[in-house]
Amino acid sequence: MRSPARALFFSVALALCTSAAGANPAPTPEVSPSPESRHPEFLVTPEFRRQVEFWKRIYGEYGTNQSLIHDARQIDVIYEVVGFEPGESNRAYFRRVRTLKDKWRKVLLSVHRKNQALVSGELTPDLPSLTEDERHVVRLFDQVNEPNKYLNASHRRRLRSQLGQKNRFLEGVVASGRYLPAMERIFAAAGLPRELTRLPFVESSFNLKARSKVGASGIWQFMRSTGRLYLKIRPDLDERNDPIRATEAAARLLKTNFEALGNWPLAVTAYNHGRMGLMRATRQVGSNRLEELIVGYRARTFGFASQNFFTCLVAAIEVEREAERYFGPVTRDAPLQFFEVELTRPIRTRDLVWYFEWDSPTLAQIRELNPALSHGHWKSHQRLPKGYVLRLPLKPETPAEEQTRVFLTGYEKMDKALTSRQ
DSSP: OOOTTSOOOOTTSTTOOOBTTBOOOOOOOOOOOOGGGSOGGGSOOGGGHHHHHHHHHHHHTOOTTEEEEEESSSTTOEEEEEEOOTTOOHHHHHHHHHHHHHHHHHHHHHHHHHHHHHHHTSSOTTSSOOOHHHHHHHHHTTTOOOTTHHHHHTSTTTEEEEEOOHHHHHHHHHHHTTTHHHHHHHHHHTTOOGGGGGHHHHHTTTOTTOBOTTSOBTTTTBOHHHHTTTSOEETTEEGGGOHHHHHHHHHHHHHHHHHHHSSHHHHHHHHHHOHHHHHHHHHHHTOOOHHHHHHHOOOTTSOHHHHHHHHHHHHHHHHHHTHHHHHSSOOOOOOOOEEEEEOSSOEEHHHHHHHHTOOHHHHHHHHHHOTTBOHHHHTTSSEEOTTOEEEEEOOTTSOHHHHHHHHHHHHHHHHHHHHHHO
C-alpha cells in the first residue's frame, strides 16, 4: 500500500515525464521488435505454424462481416467463407451460417459413405460420381492421413465457424498507441517478455468497454474471481477496466503462471484455461510441451479456445508487427499523458471540480483517464475513496512535479474552502 501522506508521481505511468524542467511530448509507440529480437518462445515452431497462419488470416484478412466455416482440428481446412448479404440482420446471417454448417456436415458424411463403399469394392472409382462440394472436400483433406477422416470431421465439435476480426484488430492497433508504451514498461520492470503486452489484441482489441457473456471485463478480460486476487473490484470501483492497473495485475498473474509451469506457451495458455488446469494436464500427459498437451490431454474444459490461445497471441504479434502490410498506413493514438496523485481522504468529484475550476473538457479528460470509477462518481453521488490513485491530465508546459505540488497544496486546503462555501 502506498503511503497516504503524499501524492505519488509514477515514472512508469503513461505520462512519460522525463525531467524536472518539464514534460517532454510522449513519443510515438515503438515498432514491434523484429523476429530476431523477439523472445525465442514466441518464434513459433513448425508444429504451430498452420494455426498461426489461420489466425493471421482472421486478424488481418477477414472482417466481422465474414465467417469462415472450417475444421477445428485441421484448422486451415476451410470449407466456405460466408459474407453478409445486403440488408441481412445478424440473426438471419448466423442462422444461415448454421444452415451451411449442416450442409457441409452432410457433404462430409456422404463422402465418407462413398469412400467406404469404394474401399469395400462395392463401387468402382468413378461411381457414383462426386458432386462439386464433395470434390471440394476431397481436395481439402487430400493431405490428411487419418482413419475415417471425413466421418470424424463431420462431428459437431470439429465443424465450426469463425468470425473475422480484421476491422476490430485495426481499431485495436490504433487504440493501443495510448497504452502500449506504459504496458511495456510495466512488463519490463517485472522482467517479462514485451510480447505478452499484445495479449489484449486477442482478448479485447484494446476496447476499454469490452465485457464478455461470462463476466470478464476490461482490455485484459479479467474474470471477477481472478481479478479480486490483484485488483479492487466493488460496485463503485472496478480496476479491471483501468488499463494500467489491469496491466500490473496481468503481469503478476502471468509471472505466477510462468513460475508454476516453466515456459511461456503454457503460462499464456493458463491465462485462458487456468493455472491449476494446466498443471493437472502436464501431470497427466507427463510433458510440459503445449503441442503434446493438445494431442494427449482430454478434458471437457480444454477445448478449442484453450488449445488455440497461444497461437492466437503469436498471430497477433505478427500481424501487429506488420500492420501496414495488412491494413495500409496506420496512425496510432498518441500515448496518454498524465500524472497521478493518491487521495488521503474521500472526496466528491463535484468538490474537486469547484475548487480547481475544472471546465467540461478537462473533466472529460479526467473521466477518460480514470475508467475504473463508476458512473456515480461523475454524477457526484459517490465519493472518490481514500487511497484511490487519481489520474489528472498533464499540461506539457508545466513540469509534472509542479502540477503535483499545486494539486496537493489545494487538496489540503479544500476542507476549509468547502466549509466557507456552505
